[in-house]
Amino acid sequence: MVYDVIIIGAGPAGLAAALDAEYLKLKTLILEAGKAGGALIQSYPWKGVDSYLGFKDMKGKEVADRVVSHAKSMGAEIHEMETVLEVKRGKTFRVKTDKNEYEARAVIFATGIRGVPRKLSVEGESLDGIVHSVSDPKKFKGKKVLVVGGGDFAADCALGLDGAGARVWMAHRKDKLRATDDNREKIAKSGIKMLWNHEVEKFSGGGKLESATLFNNKTDEKMSLNLDAAVICIGSIPAADCLQKLGIKIEKVCVEVDKEGMTSIPGIFAAGDIVTDIKRIPQALATGEKAVYSAYKYLKNPYWK
Numbered sequence: 001m002v003y004d005v006i007i008i009g010a011g012p013a014g015l016a017a018a019l020d021a022e023y024l025k026l027k028t029l030i031l032e033a034g035k036a037g038g039a040l041i042q043s044y045p046w047k048g049v050d051s052y053l054g055f056k057d058m059k060g061k062e063v064a065d066r067v068v069s070h071a072k073s074m075g076a077e078i079h080e081m082e083t084v085l086e087v088k089r090g091k092t093f094r095v096k097t098d099k100n101e102y103e104a105r106a107v108i109f110a111t112g113i114r115g116v117p118r119k120l121s122v123e124g125e126s127l128d129g130i131v132h133s134v135s136d137p138k139k140f141k142g143k144k145v146l147v148v149g150g151g152d153f154a155a156d157c158a159l160g161l162d163g164a165g166a167r168v169w170m171a172h173r174k175d176k177l178r179a180t181d182d183n184r185e186k187i188a189k190s191g192i193k194m195l196w197n198h199e200v201e202k203f204s205g206g207g208k209l210e211s212a213t214l215f216n217n218k219t220d221e222k223m224s225l226n227l228d229a230a231v232i233c234i235g236s237i238p239a240a241d242c243l244q245k246l247g248i249k250i251e252k253v254c255v256e257v258d259k260e261g262m263t264s265i266p267g268i269f270a271a272g273d274i275v276t277d278i279k280r281i282p283q284a285l286a287t288g289e290k291a292v293y294s295a296y297k298y299l300k301n302p303y304w305k
């Protein structure tokens, strides 16, 4: 069977594309490496979703459940826990996963930017208790946790942990967060102890994390913290392999697309965080929709094009 479109990634961008693909009667398959819902379910199921019109006071998981079930109710075929390893270009596109191989006439990459979490590359980083995201802050209630990083992801994790009753330190190598004003204000009012200009020198423990040694990069002063857990939130290396193998240009973490959402390869489109400068749900939805309409025009050449 040859699909009209294969969508890679079932986050907000991929699901928005899937919804309209069904509406446009395109034979579509969505391949998702993890659970459908993308960052909402994989990175912040517990966090309130901000600035998404009409979804006030809803948590990431609730929004994910809602958008996934909407896409499924329209008939979207989603294969979860199936990672795309390679896309080969020929008369059609052959999409190879860790389980199967599929054929499609167009492909939409909606793979997000989270990729593989960046490491600090310090001693002891592989100890038990050191993680790169927080799936359930409640599990950390009463625990001593160090969050490393200074962006919104780090801020969201620290605030989630603080709200769940953990004792939280946040170490940032600069003297100012790279987070929104809203998150900065929330942190200032929270119980989080900020360690400005601090970097981790090493983690210690016998198999499980017990402590971290940090240093102040302005004064060289060292300090030690007894810990139950550490969350490293210093960004990620996007899983751009498939795109790069195809010869598609990636600037920093962004894929270059034209105003139709098409990459330099005809028939390959991209949407969501991998194309937008503002990496938020509304932008992901809009670019997902754009990509699938463009794929439709590419495949069907309608008179209204």
Ligand SMILES: Cc1cc2nc3c(=O)[nH]c(=O)nc-3n(C[C@H](O)[C@H](O)[C@H](O)COP(=O)(O)OP(=O)(O)OC[C@H]3O[C@@H](n4cnc5c(N)ncnc54)[C@H](O)[C@@H]3O)c2cc1C
Pocket (backbone or CB within 6 Å): 008, 009, 010, 011, 012, 013, 014, 031, 032, 033, 034, 035, 036, 037, 038, 039, 040, 042, 043, 044, 047, 048, 049, 050, 051, 052, 082, 083, 084, 085, 110, 111, 112, 113, 114, 152, 153, 156, 157, 239, 271, 272, 273, 274, 279, 280, 281, 282, 284
């Ligand atoms: C902690 C945090 C809090 C946030 N809070 C908000 C907020 O309150 N409001 C807001 O508007 N935005 C928020 N965002 C941003 C928002 O979640 C993203 O902009 C949005 O999820 C991007 O959607 P996407 O579909 O492009 O990517 P993602 O949601 O990242 O989805 C990409 C999907 O592709 C899959 N994938 C990747 N590679 C492959 C592969 N090779 N094969 C198959 N599948 C693959 C991934 O598993 C993932 O499910 C937040 C982000 C984070 C990390």
